[in-house]
Amino acid sequence: MQLTLRDFFMRLNLVTGVGQRTANRCWRWLDRHPEIHHVDPTIVSQFTDELTLTTAVTNALQLELFSRDMNDTVTENLTHSGCLTIVDAAYPIQLRETYAPPLALYFLGDLRRLQAPQLAVVGSRQPTNYAVRAMRLLLPAVVEQRVCLVSGLAQGVDTLTHQVALAHRGTTIAVIGTGLDKCYPAANRDLMATLAHQQLVLSEYPWGTNGARHHFPERNRIIAGLAQSVLVVEAAHHSGSLITANIALQENRNVLAVPGTIDGKNSVGTNELILAGAKPILNSEHIIEELLVDKVP
Numbered sequence: 001m002q003l004t005l006r007d008f009f010m011r012l013n014l015v016t017g018v019g020q021r022t023a024n025r026c027w028r029w030l031d032r033h034p035e036i037h038h039v040d041p042t043i044v045s046q047f048t049d050e051l052t053l054t055t056a057v058t059n060a061l062q063l064e065l066f067s068r069d070m071n072d073t074v075t076e077n078l079t080h081s082g083c084l085t086i087v088d089a090a091y092p093i094q095l096r097e098t099y100a101p102p103l104a105l106y107f108l109g110d111l112r113r114l115q116a117p118q119l120a121v122v123g124s125r126q127p128t129n130y131a132v133r134a135m136r137l138l139l140p141a142v143v144e145q146r147v148c149l150v151s152g153l154a155q156g157v158d159t160l161t162h163q164v165a166l167a168h169r170g171t172t173i174a175v176i177g178t179g180l181d182k183c184y185p186a187a188n189r190d191l192m193a194t195l196a197h198q199q200l201v202l203s204e205y206p207w208g209t210n211g212a213r214h215h216f217p218e219r220n221r222i223i224a225g226l227a228q229s230v231l232v233v234e235a236a237h238h239s240g241s242l243i244t245a246n247i248a249l250q251e252n253r254n255v256l257a258v259p260g261t262i263d264g265k266n267s268v269g270t271n272e273l274i275l276a277g278a279k280p281i282l283n284s285e286h287i288i289e290e291l292l293v294d295k296v297p
Contacts, residue, residue: 001066002038005030008065009085009103010074014206016060020218024100025051027086041066073206080207081106081180090114098225098251102204105222106180109200113171116148117291120223120248122241123157123233124266131234131266134258135160141284143170147291150175150226152219153192153201155185157233157241162191166198173200175222177215184211220244229254229290231281235269242269245278254290256281 003011008030012023029047030036036043041062048058064070077083084091084105092114095101119142123131135157143149143165151161153174165172174195176184180203183189195201204222205215220243224230230248232255235241245255255278260267274280281287 002040003065004038005036005087006085007074008039009087010077010083011065011070012103013204014070014073015057015064017054017057018060020100022053022057023103025053027103039065077106077207081108082111083107084111084202092226094118094228095222095225098221100221101225102222105202105204106206107200107202108180108196109198111200113148113173113200114226116146116171118150118173118227119147119287119291120150120227120230120244121157121161121233122151122220122223122230122244123235124239124241125154125156125158126266127156127160127234128264128266130260130264131157131258132160135164135233138258138281138284138287139164140168142287142291143168145288145292146170147288148173150223152176152216152223153183153188153195155187159188159191162195162199166194171199173202173226175202175219175226177203177205177219178211179203179205179207179209181207182210216240217243221247224248224251224253227253229256229287231256231258231287232270232273232278233258234260234266235273236266237268237272239269242273245273254279256287256290 012018044061084107086103090111148171149161149165150173151158153176162172178184183192224244224247230245230253232241232245248255257270257273257278259280260270
């Protein structure tokens with residue numbers, strides 16, 4: 001049995017024992033062999049030997065990749081959602097060039113949302129009134145410039161980001177840390193349904209996957225990887241938003257931050273980012289000039 005590269009990448013992360021690191025080693029091996037257009041058991045033996053994968057993982061790849069159960073799992077996922085793989089033409093170049101790109105992204109909605117300039121917006125799950133006012137002041141003009149807002153559908157800043165895009169008839173992408181049939185928090189289920197119908201929802205986790213603690217930092221690397229710039233609206237000292245900002249810096253993205261009061265607990269992280277070199281955002285133009293530098297007169 002032979003698999004196309006697209007079929008192979010839809011299956012690879014579903015194999016027992018194959019994590020993000022192993023999957024990316026396999027992809028990079030294939031990327032170095034552009035003459036290979038199909039994967040069969042012989043090719044699997046070749047790359048598992050060269051990559052010195054463990055016996056357990058090697059056996060799982062040989063047994064599961066071409067199995068009927070795997071066929072059924074892939075069919076089940078494709079019944080409910082689309083799947084964008086790293087070898088598809090629609091896969092975003094900027095995400096492909098990151099350190100650990102997802103090899104397959106399940107999606108609901110319109111993939112054309114990926115073609116616009118992307119601004120990631122992250123921040124506190126319990127934003128202050130100041131953060132809410134700042135977002136309502138800063139983001140509408142950005143949306144009107146046809147910039148797509150990327151966030152994680154979490155409580156707080158993420159939710160407001162998606163809502164601002166919808167309210168101003170813009171575009172937005174939600175990257176979630178569960179399967180596409182789950183919603184966290186549950187209170188955002190209606191918002192997620194709207195985004196799936198009108199916008200775009202992405203996940204690297206197959207249908208039926210519940211949220212896990214490690215999923216959300218993994219999700220953050222996709223949010224940062226999709227965007228040209230990452231805007232941190234409000235973040236405490238050890239906020240998860242700072243993880244996204246650090247990933248963005250590692251991927252050579254612009255990091256922008258909304259300054260806060262020096263005595264505000266939720267402003268410690270953003271103020272420290274500015275101190276470390278992030279661009280302070282005082283008005284919408286400061287964001288637009290970062291994203292549309294070639295288009296702004």
